[in-house]
Amino acid sequence: MRTLDILSDAICPWCWIGKRNLETALAGLAAEGLRFKVRWRPYQLNPDMPEEGVERAVYRAAKFGSAERGRELDARVAEAGRAAGLEFRHDLMQRTPNSVAAHRVVRMAAEQGLQDPVLEALFRGYFQEGRDVGDKVTLVELAAAAGMDGIAVARMLEGDSYREAVLNEDMAARSGGINGVPAFLMDRHLLFSGAMPPEQMADAFRQADAILSARSAAA
Template identity: 80%
Template sequence: MTTMRTLDVLSDVVCPWCWIGKHNLDAALAELAAEGLRFNVRWRPYQLNPDMPQEGVVRAVYRAQKFGSEARGRELDANVAEAGRAAGVEFRHDLMQRTPNSVAAHRVIRMAAAAGLQNEVLEALFRGYFHEGRDVGDVPTLVELAGAAGLPPDAVAAMLAGEDLKAEVLAEDLAARQGGISGVPSFLMDRHLLFSGAMPAARMADAFRRADAILSERASAA
């Protein structure tokens, strides 16, 4: 009998490679499911910009400061857009006006886990930010996007009105950094770090296949 392993994915909603990685992951999991390998996927919080102001910043200004110039930022955006097309997603950098603080979005994603809707909510937030240019640090926007993905809007609004799940998100984010995670997406199988990065679906599936075999062999030898 095959054990259903847990696959933890550390990601951030403002990380373009995380959206690409999610689509590659979906394809990899479909390939493995056809072989009888299935995984319990859990999306975990990580802040690319832990010092981001609560209200976020103007994206063009932020990227010019981070990468040295607006031209360099546009060059990196073009690289991301090309990789996105290969993964089946379309980035609209021209619509993206702000770089948000992502803590509130991570709280919504954590809330979605209890409802079994993490995948749907995360996709809605990625698409909202990267394709529609929505501010996913804005509470009404988060309520709308999460509601469209299946979460009760009133419950999302009530959660975000207080401090619910904030401490848990910040603690997980800190634990990841202290554990040596420095980039996302990062993939862990049964708490073993496998790799970081949005590698192509076929390579991702092979990495999961080999990791599952190694963990099974270790369990048999124990």
């Protein structure tokens, strides 16, 4: 079984859309007998973000030049989200968080086979409920609701567990030329970046699987 590594960030709207499109693509491929092991890998959209985060309106006005431009981009995301069956509530989002703590929780969840539900809880918490996924208490609540031991998560966040691993993976991705997410890799080969529609994702995975199989047979 081949491995799909997806680099993503819990505060990236296109990563949530990409996750939903991925689920649709993989369901179709599974019906064809093609299955993959999925792993979610860390990438910071804002590696220089203060640990406490910043007010979202201020941050986006500075990043995109004006609050109006930020709203235009939010509207584009919301439209793409609806096409994927997702509702974005940008009106509820007050802060742009630092996402290192969220990545640490997702990394811990991987050891328990809970990456998918935990990441889904983070996406939904941030983009639908307007919760601050940089806040440790919020992260504990969301992780616990997704099946993790809340006390263990809180204890982990109070220390430095997984921090170095997350930061090293993030830096390795940047050094490898990845500058946007979601980014999809099959058996460590970069396939594409972006929230591609499900049908195109499935085609890319089929083709990559066939190419890698042919290489293995020729080796």
